[in-house]
Amino acid sequence: MKNKFVKAIFAIALGSALFTSCKPKNSGDAVSGDAAQKAYVGPGKYDEFYNFVSGGFSGQLSVYGLPSGRLFRVIPVFSVDPEKGWGYSEETKPMLNTSNGFVPWDDLHHTEMSQTNGEVDGRWVFGNANNTPRIARIDLKTFKTAEIIELPNSGGNHSSPFITENTEYVVAGTRFSVPPDYENGDVAINTYKENFKGHISFVKVGKEGEMDLAFQIVTPGVNFDLSHAGKGKSHGWFFFSCYNTEQANTLLEVNASQRDKDFIMAVNWKKAEEYIKAGKGKKQSVKYVHNKWNEKTHTATSEMKNEVLVLDAAALKDICYMIPCPKSPHGCDVDPTGEYIVGSGKLAALIPVFSFDKLMGAIKNKKFDGEYGGIPVVKYEAALHGEVQKPGLGPLHTEFDGKGNAYTTFFVSSEVVKWDIKSLKVLDRVPTYYSVGHLCIPGGDSKKPFGKYLIAYNKITKDRYLPTGPELAQSAQIYDISGDKMKLILDFPTIGEPHYAQAAPAELIRNNGQLKFYKIADNNHPFVAKGEKEAKVVRKGNRVDVWMTSIRSHFAPDNIEGVKVGDEVYFHVTNLEQDWDVPHGFAIKGADNGELLIMPGETATLKWIPKKAGIWPMYCTDFCSALHQEMQGYVRVSPAGSNVPITYSLGTNLPKATK
Amino acid sequence: MKNIKISGLSKILLLITGLLFVGALFVPMWQIQLEAPQYPEGLVLRLHANKIGGDVEIINGLNHYIGMATLHTENFIEFKVLPYVFGAFALISILLIFVAKRKAVLAFLITYVLFIVLAAIDFYRWNYEYGHNLDPNAAIRVPGMAYQPPLIGYKQLLNFGAYSIPDTGGWMLTAAGFLLFLVVLKEYKFNKNK
Numbered sequence: 036m037k038n039k040f041v042k043a044i045f046a047i048a049l050g051s052a053l054f055t056s057c058k059p060k061n062s063g064d065a066v067s068g069d070a071a072q073k074a075y076v077g078p079g080k081y082d083e084f085y086n087f088v089s090g091g092f093s094g095q096l097s098v099y100g101l102p103s104g105r106l107f108r109v110i111p112v113f114s115v116d117p118e119k120g121w122g123y124s125e126e127t128k129p130m131l132n133t134s135n136g137f138v139p140w141d142d143l144h145h146t147e148m149s150q151t152n153g154e155v156d157g158r159w160v161f162g163n164a165n166n167t168p169r170i171a172r173i174d175l176k177t178f179k180t181a182e183i184i185e186l187p188n189s190g191g192n193h194s195s196p197f198i199t200e201n202t203e204y205v206v207a208g209t210r211f212s213v214p215p216d217y218e219n220g221d222v223a224i225n226t227y228k229e230n231f232k233g234h235i236s237f238v239k240v241g242k243e244g245e246m247d248l249a250f251q252i253v254t255p256g257v258n259f260d261l262s263h264a265g266k267g268k269s270h271g272w273f274f275f276s277c278y279n280t281e282q283a284n285t286l287l288e289v290n291a292s293q294r295d296k297d298f299i300m301a302v303n304w305k306k307a308e309e310y311i312k313a314g315k316g317k318k319q320s321v322k323y324v325h326n327k328w329n330e331k332t333h334t335a336t337s338e339m340k341n342e343v344l345v346l347d348a349a350a351l352k353d354i355c356y357m358i359p360c361p362k363s364p365h366g367c368d369v370d371p372t373g374e375y376i377v378g379s380g381k382l383a384a385l386i387p388v389f390s391f392d393k394l395m396g397a398i399k400n401k402k403f404d405g406e407y408g409g410i411p412v413v414k415y416e417a418a419l420h421g422e423v424q425k426p427g428l429g430p431l432h433t434e435f436d437g438k439g440n441a442y443t444t445f446f447v448s449s450e451v452v453k454w455d456i457k458s459l460k461v462l463d464r465v466p467t468y469y470s471v472g473h474l475c476i477p478g479g480d481s482k483k484p485f486g487k488y489l490i491a492y493n494k495i496t497k498d499r500y501l502p503t504g505p506e507l508a509q510s511a512q513i514y515d516i517s518g519d520k521m522k523l524i525l526d527f528p529t530i531g532e533p534h535y536a537q538a539a540p541a542e543l544i545r546n547n548g549q550l551k552f553y554k555i556a557d558n559n560h561p562f563v564a565k566g567e568k569e570a571k572v573v574r575k576g577n578r579v580d581v582w583m584t585s586i587r588s589h590f591a592p593d594n595i596e597g598v599k600v601g602d603e604v605y606f607h608v609t610n611l612e613q614d615w616d617v618p619h620g621f622a623i624k625g626a627d628n629g630e631l632l633i634m635p636g637e638t639a640t641l642k643w644i645p646k647k648a649g650i651w652p653m654y655c656t657d658f659c660s661a662l663h664q665e666m667q668g669y670v671r672v673s674p675a676g677s678n679v680p681i682t683y684s685l686g687t688n689l690p691k692a693t694k
Numbered sequence: 695m696k697n698i699k700i701s702g703l704s705k706i707l708l709l710i711t712g713l714l715f716v717g718a719l720f721v722p723m724w725q726i727q728l729e730a731p732q733y734p735e736g737l738v739l740r741l742h743a744n745k746i747g748g749d750v751e752i753i754n755g756l757n758h759y760i761g762m763a764t765l766h767t768e769n770f771i772e773f774k775v776l777p778y779v780f781g782a783f784a785l786i787s788i789l790l791i792f793v794a795k796r797k798a799v800l801a802f803l804i805t806y807v808l809f810i811v812l813a814a815i816d817f818y819r820w821n822y823e824y825g826h827n828l829d830p831n832a833a834i835r836v837p838g839m840a841y842q843p844p845l846i847g848y849k850q851l852l853n854f855g856a857y858s859i860p861d862t863g864g865w866m867l868t869a870a871g872f873l874l875f876l877v878v879l880k881e882y883k884f885n886k887n888k
Contacts (some may be wrong), residue, residue, distance in 0.1 A: 587755065588833075614752045615735070661759065662833055 044660075050236035061258055067522050072641060073515050074525035076103040081545075084477045086312040086490065086538040087146045087160045088511075093531025094141045096162050096173060101477070101488055104527030112171045112180045113141030113164045117629030120287050124631055125605065125640040129337035129539075133167050133185050134322040143291055144165050145196060145261075145535035149240075153200035153266045153482030157543035159244050161196035161205050168192030170205055172244050176389055176550050181328045184246045184614065187321035187343055188215045188234035188253075192366075194262040198240070200270050200482065204304065205246065207236040208259030208275050215253070217319040217345075227284040231256035234345070235275060235305060248323070250344040252302065252313050254355065255408025256282055258291070259300075260365050261432075266482050267373035269391040270642035271305040274376050278363035280407065292382065296359040298407065299367055299378050301394060305348055306354045315351060316344030331559045349409025357407050358400060359415040360387055370441065371482050375420060375456050377441060379430035386430050386443060388459060390420035421459045426452045431472060432535075434479030436486025436516060442479075444471040444491065451514070452629055465521045467512055469495040476516070477538035489514045489678060491519065509533055551615040553636030560638035567591040572683040579604045579681070585619040585633065586611040587660040590653070593668030594688040597681035600645055600674055606631075606653075609638040620656025623670065630656050645672040700799065704877045705791045708799070711877075712787035714870040715780050719743050724817075724861035726843050728753070729855045740764075740861060743776040760841055760852070761832025762824055772816065773812065785872075796881035803874045805828070818845050 065426040076082050082100030085107075090097055094114030098107045115122030122131045122139055131137055149159045159181075162171045163678065168189035174181040182265035186192055191210030198205045198287045212231040214220040222230045233254040239247045258279040265272035278297045280634030310316065319342070326337045347667075348355040364379030369376050376389040397417035404412045429447030436442065439458050449470050453463040473492050477485040491514070496507040508528035515522045555565055564570050570591040571582045579602050584591045590608075598604055612635035621631040621644055631639040645651060655666035673679045682688075700708075722740035725748070729736050740748035745767045754764040767773050783806065790799055824843025828835075836852070843849065843856045850856075860868065 587759075612755070614749075614755070665833075 070524040075104045088536040089534045091532030100261045112640045116138045123629030126334040127333040132337035146537045148537045149202045152420045155539045157547045163195035170196045177491045183326040185323035187323040194259045197262045199264045200266045202240045203235045212256035216321040252346045254348045261367045263369045269373040273302040275300045276364040276367035291496035299360045300356040301356045355410045357412040368433040377433040386423040389418045394418040423459045435475040437484035444474045466689045467491040473535045475536040489516045555636040563638045564609045581606045588666040591685040592683035595683045596671040597679045604643045608642045618657045623653040699794045707873045711870045711873045712784045714866045715784035718863040718866045721863040722861040725861040729859040730853045759834045761829030
């Protein structure tokens with residue numbers, strides 16, 4: 036009896052030991068021995084790549100180094116940033132203007148770097164605003180948002196800002212189909228099928244980067260999700276994934292998941308250009324803004340536009356073609372040769388790969404399977420190169436290494452899978468932590484990928500870092516993909532929520548003519564003071580303009596009297612420094628906006644309406660020098676209607692001598 | 695003895711000397727390199743024959759902390775005179791080819807050496823002046839501290855290391871002096887017509 040009992044205990048113990056040893060090893064084991072060495076960039080040493088990561092709901096764009104994962108800068112784009120005065124200084128306010136007025140926040144999902152001949156060229160990086168549809172262009176000489184264009188007839192600019200191989204166009208596809216702005220939008224929501232339309236926008240990019248909405252293509256109402264341009268042989272075509280071809284307007288989770296296949300829409304944009312030239316575009320009356328930053332006046336302007344040319348995809352039969360793609364496709368990625376188009380059905384357990392040559396053949400020989408909303412539907416098999424079988428669950432995005440391999444992320448099975456584009460064989464898989472969304476290989480969506488690192492941007496963080504309450508940092512992982520097997524080398528937290536990211540060799544951007552400071556001689560700001568002699572305070576009615584200068588370590592003027600309660604005071608602060616890395620800041624007590632952060636040679640303006648009489652201190656917020664704490668001044672505010680005259684000075688307003 | 699003509703080689707050397715004097719007009723003669731923790735890229739002051747160049751604006755901006763007077767080309771008569779002096783030296787070198795008397799060359803060499811000594815004294819005097827004549831109300835006052843850069847070589851001045859050395863023009867002037875010396879040496883020591 037006793038013996039049996041001991042045996043039983045022993046059996047249970049042995050069984051549970053076996054059971055626990057069967058449990059998969061945890062993530063700590065996934066790191067190989069030399070990982071630290073591979074991701075280590077010594078103090079004072081530079082990273083190999085710049086990584087431009089979308090900030091998601093932060094609305095900004097963050098810049099990291101690879102392989103160290105170090106954060107260098109957060110560039111304000113679509114959201115206000117009181118730290119840098121973005122959206123708070125008078126000069127930057129027009130950048131965030133829209134046809135709906137000033138919009139202080141947006142959701143930046145994707146970044147795309149400019150290309151020449153299909154290769155990343157290091158001039159600009161584009162970003163999309165997902166909520167109030169816009170595209171921004173960030174200048175990589177200044178790492179500053181240089182231009183923002185709004186997109187009419189759109190809701191949720193998601194399949195954006197992808198570009199053609201010579202940056203001829205940057206595109207946008209509406210995620211929400213909506214009634215066009217040029218038609219009455221006051222309709223019942225359940226009239227989606229009749230009244231809701233999709234619009235995809237082609238924004239022309241000029242030599243200096245200037246954007247211009249060249250035309251839009253109107254399509255049946257669906258959700259456009261992601262896109263990529265053809266390249267090489269498929270240059271001239273653009274591919275957009277779309278879902279909700281069920282045209283549901285409620286409970287999309289269920290109602291937009293009914294059809295076995297949705298579409299990838301292939302757009303012949305060269306043909307569309309011909310139609311525009313031939314005058315087939317219909318002028319539609321819309322409202323959208325175009326905001327530009329002027330580096331000479333250090334000021335943005337916002338221009339309202341009233342018209343857009345629209346091409347009808349259904350009427351013009353040969354610009355758009357629908358390729359069936361399983362299960363609500365999300366990612367739509369084109370390999371470096373331009374021959375293979377990878378669709379990723381969010382709910383699919385396979386990855387379809389389409390062939391551009393076969394697609395062209397199918398179109399030529401009219402291998403169609405009817406129409407969808409007037410657009411020809413190409414037969415699935417006729418365009419298919421093949422399917423990757425059992426790659427994982429929930430494929431989302433694919434990037435390429437330029438060596439014939441594709442890397443696809445899987446949200447549901449939380450992994451990256453490497454497969455051979457031609458043979459469609461799965462070669463390797465690594466787990467991500469956790470539920471990866473986008474991935475990035477430097478140049479990974481261009482003709483010339485730099486297949487050394489792969490970064491996975493995850494949607495779930497859980498236990499990856501020290502806990503910080505309910506709200507956690509997002510997690511990203513870097514893998515070394517230079518060998519046959521992918522190796523995890525680093526885990527790093529990111530700001531906001533990263534979606535798509537781009538990366539380029541550091542040299543390309545470091546040596547693109549990086550600006551160190553603005554030349555004061557070229558400063559054409561209407562309120563610039565090019566020296567302390569030009570500093571002054573001028574009252575016009577209840578408007579008070581202060582031409583102020585800052586140089587280590589004082590403001591001129593730093594004593595101002597004669598301001599009254601209710602005045603509109605504008606501090607136009609010019610940073611007189613002409614040296615690298617000597618910004619000055621400006622803040623005044625009680626100002627109900629942000630601070631100014633002024634780069635050498637720049638002028639920025641803070642508006643302040645004093646509400647109470649008294650003495651109001653102001654100071655430099657950027658630790659500029661050994662005597663930074665001395666860089667301060669006072670504004671005396673007198674009651675409204677008082678007769679204290681405007682006076683201002685630097686160093687001369689001394690106490691009256693006592694006799 | 696009186697009328698010994700210099701050799702062809704010496705004439706060529708004199709021609710080169712003349713060209714070196716002309717060349718020195720177009721490149722900086724002297725440089726003072728400054729390094730500090732905050733300036734890993736370094737700052738440099740370049741003294742040309744006719745102006746102060748380099749990061750002079752930045753250095754002037756920094757100097758106000760210690761109360762050093764700001765540097766301006768127009769405050770130095772030297773930059774007005776020096777171009778003419780070098781021009782004259784160049785002219786004399788060329789003239790000597792035609793005069794072709796070794797005594798004349800010797801006289802020029804002595805003059806030139808005297809000029810160098812005077813220039814060094816002048817440079818030292820200015821360095822002393824700027825390094826010691828400080829604004830008593832300056833933000834940074836270190837008792838007993840002067841900020842005189844070295845005449846030549848390296849010296850630590852607070853957080854800045856100052857390295858004072860010839861620049862391209864300085865080396866050209868050195869070469870010119872050396873060539874003159876060679877001509878004199880050749881004509882007096884190795885001349886067969888003695």
